[in-house]
Amino acid sequence: MTEKGKYNTKQQTIILRCLKRNKEMFCTVDQFMESFRIEGVHIGRTTVYRALERLHKDGIVLKIPSVEGAPAQYRFIEEYKRKNYGKLVCLKCGRSIPLQCGCIDTFFDHILEAHKFELDQGHTILYGYCEECR
Structure with a gap:
């Protein structure tokens, strides 16, 4: 742990790598899950949600909240844009x-x-x- 309450796991590293790879577009949790399935990586849906919300709270991810039944979408923000x-x-x-x-x-x-x-x-x-x- 580098800061109180902050830690980095293998799953979080994979999620962040996926965000960076798709940094030009917003993705839903379902799209992340499909990407992980194709890569042969198993990460639980709850873990993905929690990681994305933490990254959003930390200002690393931009989130478009769920609107009119559409799922929330997430996108990586380059550091110089933060x-x-x-x-x-x-x-x-x-x-x-x-x-x-x-x-x-x-x-x-x-x-x-x-x-x-x-x-x-x-x-x-x-x-x-x-x-x-x-």
């Missing part, structure tokens, strides 16, 4: 765009002042459709 700013995520193609805009600061200030709620910009994800998918 800045403390939000993201715009296209619901059609899965493209992730860094949310770096002075206007967003005004929005965050409004939420804090008017609603007494502090947003965490590093965990802010706005879903919609990119220019190419609209």
Whole structure:
């Protein structure tokens, strides 16, 4: 263990390797399971869910939550893209765009002042459709 509560297992290493290999696309847990089956690797579904959620919490994986019955999707985020700013995520193609805009600061200030709620910009994800998918 390197940090309190953090550890690395063989299964987590395999899951992270699969994420990196598919870094250009979002994948569901079923797609990960199929990839592992093809590779002849046995990892339990619960282990995959837990690892993906931990990686999401740590900011290593971007997650599109389950929407209207569709399964949640996960995608690896390159380290240089893991800045403390939000993201715009296209619901059609899965493209992730860094949310770096002075206007967003005004929005965050409004939420804090008017609603007494502090947003965490590093965990802010706005879903919609990119220019190419609209």
